[in-house]
Structure formats: C-alpha cells, structure tokens
Amino acid sequence: MFAKLTTKIALRKAGIPSSALSLPEYQGSKDPNASPFANVSNPFANLTVPNSLKSWATPPPPPVEIAPAPTLGTRAPGTNKLRLPVEDGRPSIVVFLRHCGCPFAEKTFLDLRRLANKFPRVNFIAVSHSSQKATEKWLSQIGGKWAVTVIVDEEREVYACWGLGLSTTYHLLNPWTQIAARKLGTQEGLWGREVDSSGNRWQIGGSWATDETGVIRWGAVSKTADDIPDLVEACKSLGAY
Template sequence: MTFQQELGSWLSTTAPSLPAAPPTIGSSAPDHPKLLLGSNKSAIITFLRHCGCPFAEKTFLNLREVARSNSDLDFIAVSHSSHAATETWLKSLPQAGSEPDNLRVIVDEQREIYAAWGLGVSSYAHVLSPASMWSVWKLGKEEGIWNRPTESGSRWQMAGSFGVDGEGVVRWGGVAGRADEKVDFEEGVRVLEASGQEAKL
C-alpha cells in the first residue's frame, strides 16, 4: 500500500456510472449479469464500503457469522476494491478462509452493480459526521477493528444491504443511511424466512 493509493481513496468522489433508483421493498431485484442470484433460493446481499474500512470489516464478519448458521440461504458480499486488494483484505481478516460455501464475494471494481442497485457516492456528512468518527474509535477500542490499508476503492462509495426472496423480489434492506450504519442480518434472515412461509400458503 502506498501513500498515493491511500490518498486516491479520498479523492475518488465520483461514481463511474450514474446510479439508478434503489429498489424498494416489494419490487423486483435489479438484474445484472455480474450478480446472478440462484433461482428459487433467497439471498442476502451486502455492498461493502472500501476494503480497509472498519465498518466494511464489521459488516463482512457479521455476514459471515450469519451465513454459517443459515446454510439454506445464499449470502453475497460485493466489493468495489480491485481483485488483488479485495483478496489481500480478506486474507487479513480474523479467521480468514473460514467462509462457508453459501457465502461468496463478488468484485465490482467499476461499480456497475452498485449503480444498478442505486448505490452512488455519499456526502461529506455521511462519511465524516461526528457520530461516524465516534463509531470508528468505539469499534476499534471495543472490538479491535481499526482502519486497514486501503489499496483501492473510494471512501465515498455508499453501502447497502438487501434481502431477496426466491422469486427475485426485494423483501428487506436498503441503502445505508450513514457510513457507520450497523446491519442486522439476522433480521434479514427472519424476513426472508417469513416471506418463504407465506409463499407456501
């Protein structure tokens, strides 16, 4: 990691593609060839902030934990850092290589999938609010999750998480309101399981 790479993550304030409107609950999930969902199988998808971000790390670790105990669902993490940077970051995480078979990571360096799901760039307040800065310190102090080197990606890229049922309908989630927003993946699982039960009635 070089100083230029770290600086570049702060300077990249524009998205390469104009984002569409984010999907709403009850709407069809956006269709993109880089993000193929399994037919008749529900999935939880999370779009990460840049690799190196402590909030992205916490999100991924939580996703991995929930995926381990819900093998009947698919779990997908989307990274906009490069393939090499994403791989380096994954190897640096606690219990690296322990991802279950139902969890996969997709690299979307050009942020095409992000745009299709309505995830553009955020504001200064979204990233640098006093609350977010406090959350960074608190996450590091309480859980030992601090900033890691940022080899590629934009610190301004918005994150988001969605739950999609087996029919391709968005049942849960949305765009993150703040950089430090915590995602309750267990809630997403409960919503998808409930929608699956309703479909059987």
C-alpha cells in the same frame, strides 16, 4: 549579527546544520525578457501520493447511470455480475461493502460470514468495488470468506444498478460516525486496515434480502458510513429464524 550567532548556536544544539535554512543559489538568466522563475526547479516534481490518500479522491463515474434504490416488494435489479434469484433457488442476502479496509465494512462482513455458516439454506453475497487483488488481500487478513460469495465490481456497475453512488461529506465525516469508529476499535479491535488505491472511501454501502423469487423483503441504502445493517433481521425476513 548577534541574532545570527544565536540562531546558529540553537541549530547546533538541535543537531541541525546551519546550512539547512540557507536558500539555494540562483543565477538569473541574462535574457532581460526571460521569466524570473525560468531556472527554478519544481519542488513537487518527484512528489508521490500514498495509495491510502488516493482512496479519498473522487472516482470516475460508473459505466451506467445510478438507478433509484430498490424498495420492499419490488424485484431485485439484475446485472451480468449479479442476478437474483440465484440458480439454486435459495433466498439471498446481499451486502454492498463501502470499501476493503473500512472497519464498518469489516464488521458487516464478519456478521455476514457468521450467519452464512449458520444458515446454509440462504445465499449470502458480498459485493466489493476494490480490485480483485485488494479484495483477496483484505479477505486473507480477516480470515477468508468461508460460505460467502464475493463479487468484485471494480467499475461499480452493480452498485449503480442498486442505487448506490457517492456519499456526502456528512455521510462519511460526521462526528457520530467518528465516535462509532473509535468505539468499534476499542470494543472489538476493528480499527480499519490499509486502503488500496482501487477502493474509494466515498462509496455508499447498502444491504438487501431477497426471497426465492428475487423480490426484495428487507434492506435499504446505508444512511451513514457507520450504518451497520442488522443482518439477523435480514435472516428473519426470509424465515431463517
């Protein structure tokens, strides 16, 4: 009795009604064969999952099999959404973003955009697997795409053709990547943004440079989530510097 009284006083001081810890009344079924949980409501019935958490779920597989990543000296893979060389005959730098909202993807895109305005004779392409709406929202948040061509590949077909599948837990959550994320935030103010449910954090990124004939001259799959490509070296491989 004394313990109950002490509990009620503590709850009152904390501003919590004493009824907060009481269990709902339950009237069992009169049917002796009925389940004891027959009249218990599902506590998770109205639970909604935030969009930001949906980006952690395993996405459906792409519509095509994931191919080996292209290597130096080979021709770039071709799809309906991305064919290299481009019609105007310019060399190209292609960046596959992890997802819209990723701070490392934002850093990579900002580097790509800066170089696109510096070297107009090179075609700069960014591929996003977030939805068209989410991609456009993200681009507006970071100041637009300027001279960069943006391709939306929500089904991740182009990613698969370039050998880009899903990452491992280490690829995404290793301690060095977490340190790099904090460093990018404190030094450059890139902390990442809200991730739309159409994007996925497990998607692997990558970057390549192709010459006027569509042959790979530079690039590779990202080793970890924080692997920001050296796009200056990409430009040098195409003779832009």
